[in-house]
Amino acid sequence: MERIQTYCALCVSRCGAIAVVEDGRFVALEPDPSHPTGQALCAKGRAAPELVYHADRLRYPLKRTRPKSDRDPGWQRISWDEALELTATRLRQLAERHGPESVAFSAVSGSTSALVDSYVWMQRLMRAFGTPNLCGSMELCGWGRSGATAYTFGVGMTGGGHMPDLENAGCILFWGYNPSIARLAHATATVKALRRGARLIVVDPRRAGLAGKADLWLRVRPGSDGALALGIAGVMIERGWYDRAFVRDWTNGPLLVRSDDGRLLTEADLTATGSVQRYVAWDTTLQRPLVYDPARRRYARDGAEPALFGEYKLDTPRGALACRPAFDLIAENCRRFSPDVVAATCWIEREQVERAARMLWESRPTAYYSWSGVEQQSSATQIARAISLLYALTGCFDAPGGNVIFPSVPASNVAGEELLSSRQRGRALGLSERPLGPARTQWVTTAELYRAILDEQPYAVRGLVGFGANLLVAHADVTRGRAALAALDFYVHADVFMNPTAELADVVLPVATPFEREALKLGFEVSPAAQSLVQLRRPVVAPRGEARSDTEIVFELARRLGLGAHFWNGDIDAAYRHQLAPSGLSLDTLRANPAGVRVPLQTRYRKYAEETDGVPTGFATPTRKIELYCEAFLNAGYRPFADYEEPLVGPLARPELAGRFPLILTCAKDTHFCESQHRGLASLRRRAPDPEIELHPAAAAERDIRGGDWVSVETPDGRVRARARLNESLHPRVVSGQHGWWQACPELGAPGYDPFGPDGANFNLVIGNAAIDPISGSVPHRAYLCQIRRLD
């Protein structure tokens, strides 16, 4: 028997673990409490051996032999050599004839899979190949917390090494995030913080996970989160429960906004010799304009007190101009969301708004995390902006116990940004419609991908390289998606299992599970201690059949595409050495220490205030301050400060639909499965045999539905089935479903579900791709209209 120190890579938690191997067979995965994320394992982690030895694993490369219109693809086993040569030839042909942008990549999210092992290499391949199109669920999973918040703070707020400092937080705010299910290591750390007396606020339509332990649970109406955040911010401003000095010194709240065009006033507006690069605030002591220089991160007069409120008439060469500090405009907008308005809009009690504001302020330092609940919304960007505003008011950014940019082990960036020309970057699908959205960094949505394939707009996409990604189950507009994938000239898909999306591929490549392959992980994110650990995960057993790691596939494909020079000529060890060079760690040391090596790191706080030659670091934004007021938004035609937008498929925005579809539909993850995976594992399926929809007992009674009944879930876009589960914690007009159901579990005789028809259980069959966030393209999987009916 061998016990191998490793970690479970199946989801974002990456729990430290010990793999038990008996006679060469992987028999168990156990928690490793000596690992910074190893306190516990979930049922999925414990089912790892079942995953590895599952009968349905893909074990050999496959080639389609029948047309895509045929229900049977006629899969034929081929050699790796044939599969990769065919793939490289077809991809090269497409690039030569139609440009590399005619090939898109798709990828399973690193939060729900071990593709995180290979993500940067896959991105490097796609960029070296020359395509700016990666369909990786960014608009549903990471945009709000990382992309949108960066417009405010200059850095993505939650994700990577930028995390809530749970060890020191006085108040923890989880907004649309349930770590008990989604990120075990985070849940464990939160429970520890609660034991030491930290307060917890949970914003969630369901009383899920830690909401049961929270000091305050805000049962928000799905998708109305922006109004709630602005309402809480409004109370904080009104009562003076905010860090005034921080807002004054480190946000662009004091900068004056012109009343005529909403732009930030510049020095050039005041004098002919003034600079357009310098902004203007109002000096409350001297009662005159105060110039702010982003290059020096300072106001012209040391110790000056810029105004946060008021209206000021300034003399300009073109006459008098009325201006107000940005913060004054923001405060005014927040006042529109009084506790009464919030109560009516968000369906919560008005007293809760003040309680939340008070707790965020009085129990600080405050740290927060937000995720899926507010990502999959038609106003995902504005919701993230509103939460960012609220958070900036606490003054806890990068402070002990706040949201801290934890240190990370120095490493070379290998994602290959430099390999993609600016011309190709400019061709990312959706970039012209949404210039500030995820396409700026090569993330495209399925709506854009399907349009490019089917309508050839703005140009034709003809090839797809899929690393995992079950697009037809994970994304909306399923029927159009199927037509699009079937219309591709060439589609290669690498996966651990066959899935309904991969069924439309031309070539399928078998991928090893994380327990059968080596991978390098620099930092485990959730705490400074976790960040300091570097682990080279050892394979526990040899891959089944001919399965290979995604990294091996990327490197070998790169070589055959003539891109070997960017990939150390296929030498993965050499690539790791390059990646590790700045860390001072050697690959041999890591191989000799499977439990990982800790690199001493020091957590520095408030790095924005650190000075170099007398100039503070500031923030990576145009004004070098936290941008509560964002001119980039104004320039793109959006509101420059956080504002509320009604969910686009909701009772207020679509009253004509609300009669036929009176319920609000949202969804959440299941603890037993990752997204559309794992329904085939008997130990998990036994505990969660059916797709479910949760509804309030009153809503059920009104429809003659009992717990356990099969019901239909119908929206303006379609209909699917699910089993009713009664949940008293929900608002009677809110129901919550599950996505990801298609796979059968033959071992238990548990059925699979047709992903494309009303008798199936593909949640996303009833979600459309039309009503989306105008800034990011996010799709409202979490706020839709529906009706539920009992099925006889």
Ligand SMILES: Nc1nc2c(c(=O)[nH]1)N[C@H]1C(S)=C(S)[C@@H](COP(=O)(O)OP(=O)(O)OC[C@H]3O[C@@H](n4cnc5c(=O)[nH]c(N)nc54)[C@H](O)[C@@H]3O)O[C@H]1N2
């Ligand atoms: N209604 C609704 N829709 C949603 C969501 C929701 O909450 N509700 N969540 C959204 C979110 S946040 C996300 S991230 C997406 C998730 O959607 P996807 O990113 O598609 O993720 P999964 O469904 O988990 O997995 C897709 C495939 O990846 C394969 N896979 C697993 N591990 C690996 C690996 O290491 N390598 C390779 N090559 N393949 C692997 C699996 O076998 C599976 O076939 O769904 C989104 N869609």
Ligand SMILES: Nc1nc2c(c(=O)[nH]1)N[C@H]1C(S)=C(S)[C@@H](COP(=O)(O)OP(=O)(O)OC[C@H]3O[C@@H](n4cnc5c(=O)[nH]c(N)nc54)[C@H](O)[C@@H]3O)O[C@H]1N2
């Ligand atoms: N067990 C398990 N773990 C996973 C995954 C999995 O599928 N299963 N997936 C991984 C991935 S890809 C991701 S992105 C993360 C996601 O992790 P989370 O974001 O925590 O996942 P969810 O449970 O989908 O959503 C969190 C909460 O949002 C609530 N919610 C729904 N609608 C709204 C709303 O309108 N407003 C607010 N405020 N809340 C709302 C739900 O009730 C739910 O409790 O988890 C990762 N870990």
Ligand code: SF4
């Ligand atoms: S939470 Fe479960 S699936 Fe995720 S890494 Fe930990 S043990 Fe693995």
Ligand SMILES: [Mo]
């Ligand atoms: Mo995700």
